[in-house]
Amino acid sequence: METDILSNKQYISGILNTKAPSGKGTIIEYTVLTTLGDCIKETFNFPYDLTSKKLGEINVKSSSRHDSKNGYEWAFGKRPDSYIPDYFVCVGLNKEYTEILHVWVIPGNARVIGSYGVHVIDSPRGLKRVAKYEVDPVPYNEVFQSIDFTSFPEFCNTGNTDLIKNRSLAGDLRDRKSIDELEMVYGIGCYQSFLDWINNNKLNKYFDIKTGLIGIYQGERSLEMTEETYPTYDYMGKYMGFIKGGRLTRYDYFSLDDKDRPVPKIRLIRNAIRAYTETNKTITLDQIKQETGIEDPEPILNRLRQQGDIILVNHCAYKYV
DSSP: OHHHHHHHHHHHHTOOOTTSHHHHHHHHHHHHHHHHOSEEEOOTTOSSSEEETTTEEEEEEEEEOEEETTEEEEEEEOOTTSOOOSEEEEEEEOTTSOSEEEEEEEETTOTTOBTTEEEEESSHHHHHHTGGGEEOSHHHHHHHHHOOGGGSGGGTTTTOTTHHHHHHHHHHHHTTOOHHHHHHHHOTTHHHHHHHHHHTSOOOOEEETTTOOEESSOOTTEEEOOSSEEEEEOTTSOEEEEEETTEEEEOOOOOTTGGGSHHHHHHHHHHHHHHHHHTTOOEEHHHHHHHHOOSOOHHHHHHHHHHTSEEEEETTEEEEO
16 A cells, blocks of 8 residues: 555656556556557556557556466466456566567456456466467567657656755645745745746646645645636736636735734635635634634624625534535
8 A cells, every 4th residue: 555655646746666566567558558549548546547449448467477386477466356447458578577578458357367367377378378368569569669758747757856856845835835935945946946847747736725836736725727727816926816617716915904904804714715615625713713814703704604605514614605
């Protein structure tokens, strides 16, 4: 499980290890995808790897030729309770994992697929057992030899010299650090450099609904940036709020003096609750105090409830309606 979590983080960051099993497997998935030519690739840890117009759901398995108690073999394993796709594409490589020697396209319900997958012994008898499923490995090997794995999102940041710095900065953004705090650690202009970096790769992007700062990790009060959901700024570059589904949600800022005035207090609390509702979350009383800096929001919350602007979902948790 820990390996899966680490691999998923590397996948998201574009630094999947090409020498690790997950990285090798991903390269073979792209090899199969490119060779078949009619596939789309599913996300990391999806029940199956590819969807093909001709073959349907595909799980790609790969194995190097290795010694076992039964002799040299290729082992294409699976868990007994794992999802059964329409086909398994099993790719057998040499011992060094540098050349594709065999490819078998096996229906998911074929008898040769056992509870723990299929083992192909490298002997006349073992190869005959799966002979009817074997296809020409040459096109697959030609793609494998020429493929540029750095062009794929899982590996797009491999070799990036600023990667450690940018990942650390992304974590600080998720933890709600301000630009001033970031620049104290990473230097002047670090946030703009970070934006240039994420704009040049295929990573998912998230923005903080309160500050408008953009990162690659999803935090408690962040939304994923899409064509319909994105932060908006005024002509001076100051964050105004965010667009979602064609509607602008403002997240206003006021000085400490302004917060003592009734109207800004009401607006500030209402907008905080509304913004949290946009992320499909409720907001607790403590979070309202933290987000607005208002120590006694209860009277205003009661007033907003009476007006029908907000509802109390459960004990001390509010939602905009």
